[in-house]
Amino acid sequence: MCLSLLLGRRAAIALSLLSINAAFSPAQAQSTENRPLRLIVPNQAGSGVDAVARSMSSALTAAFGRPIVIENVPGSGGLIGTQQIVRAPKDGSVLGMVSSNHVINPFIYKHVPFDAIKDITPISVIASSPLVLVVNTETVRAKTTREFITELKASPKKFSYGSAGNGTVLHLAAEYFLSEAGVQALHIPYKGTGNMITDIIGGQVHFGMLPLAVAAPQIKAGKLRALAVSTSSRSPALPDVPTVAESGIPNFEFDSWVAIIGPAGLPPAVIASTYQKLKEALATKEIHDSFAAQGFTSMTTTPEQTQPFLISELEKHGKLVKRSGATAD
Template sequence: MFIDTIGRRSLLAFGAAALAASFAGTAASQPSTPLRVILPVSAGSGVDVIVRSAQVALTKALDGQPVVIENQPGAGGITGTQNLVKAAPDGNTIAVISNNHSVNPSVFKKLPYDSLADITPITILGGSPFVLVVNPNKVSAKNAKELQALMKAKPGEFNYGSSGNGTIIHLAGEMFVDEASVKARHIPYKGMGPMITDIMGGQVEMGVGAVAAVQGQIKSGALRPIGVMGKERVPSLPEVPTMAEQGFPGVDVAGWFAVVGPKGLPPAQVKRLRDAFATAFNDPDVKAGFAKRDDFLILNTPEEAGKFLKSEQERYARLVKKANVTLE
């Protein structure tokens, strides 16, 4: 009887120890510190939608590490990026930036960080194609050559809208104006939504928009597409040629989004994060969302991402100088 009692006690003790060890192992395998992803843009923007679409897949790719997304808009992306560069380079704080990161050094007289030296490139995730659109009731042109001829016949009478002074949408519009050697007045708005509304209302004649943002209006006939501004046509608008196809090869611009960390991020953390993003964004459901929005994946190496960010900054600097864009 005594031996049986000891045996039962030993068995219960062993079971409790095994259960505790099991819980300890589970806790150890799932990092308690979340990955903080700073988005220097407002909720509902293109980059926000893209990153949130992969949040669950990213947690899975990081072996269960929670992913916390923080929208920190303001000053053309400067607010959120400033918080990134101040973060510890421990692999638990990153940001997803877009074109404005490479535009800002040229349009702002002073930044609180160095856009290249104070970050660690991880990967260029992908991009969103842009399209030049016009109000069909105010602009008779149906293609880029006709639009150029119309604008040359009425110099200075056309307005083009943008999502804000010094934004990539502004520079994309300026890219066409420069390449076509025409004159147009720039009208900045506080975001793409108000700009699109005013093009449809006839307050401005034309503007550049992300394909996903103007897809519905194009299909309904409220806006007329003039040309895709990247290297390739987009699946949802197969009949709309690129600007290069229409004789304007210098008009080559698309929205892009890149994953970066603070300066000094160790190579092992860079590899861990790049591999996790590559796995998450190749998830079938995430890829299906990309295809639906006409977005495209890049997922290049950290070295390629660094070269790309440098070349983009140099390219926009030349365009900003031509357009004489300056912000305080």
């Protein structure tokens, strides 16, 4: 479902985050604002989410009026870093930047030490990015998604697709496509996208869903053929590539996103102040251009919109994980 439509429909039933009754005195606010803001990223340095965080650093420093310290805490698919976020002080001195994996992990790990919704304070979804359905240029004859579906149906045991690992966004996006198209293919999980791309280009794997920023250079170089983008509208970076929905699977939409969260129980004043400062930072041309260069679209959802969005994403990804049978590597 389109993110904008979903937010509009769900906003009316959002649980107001401003109903939190925790006290927050002016003295506490002054003390907190004099300290650096810790932004925990539950991903390794150099990852896509880390790149988003670091591209925001100067704009966040200006908007918040204090230094921003980015802390990478990778491990267990993001669980270790997110656990630090949910255990952080409830004063706004520590925030977290999470991705779509936040709503996938509860379904692929047997033991998750926190609740993905109840133990956080959603602040804002700040960026989204389409995925691109790409195929090998030699082993796949199809030039369109409709032709590719026909090819898959004709040889159900022939084709394989790569992903960045079991239960990752790329895995679930491909499974979603196969399910909606009514076709099958063999899943080949990789440890990240590097070797996956190499093998699609080399023909060892036939196709996959790739992040836009990763796929675009290979597509423009003619090393991969793009059939469709996963979002509800075309990407300005690949304007000639239709959406999956345009290509015969109505209502198909799947994107990756990045959100800012805090620990549960943040005071209303902190929530409101943090959101306004984020909104100020994200409104700058610097952020817009930086995100675009990475294949992301900058955006801001209010705290009241963000919670129902995360709940909906949790429900959607739970169904996809069950359908795929994915478990953590």
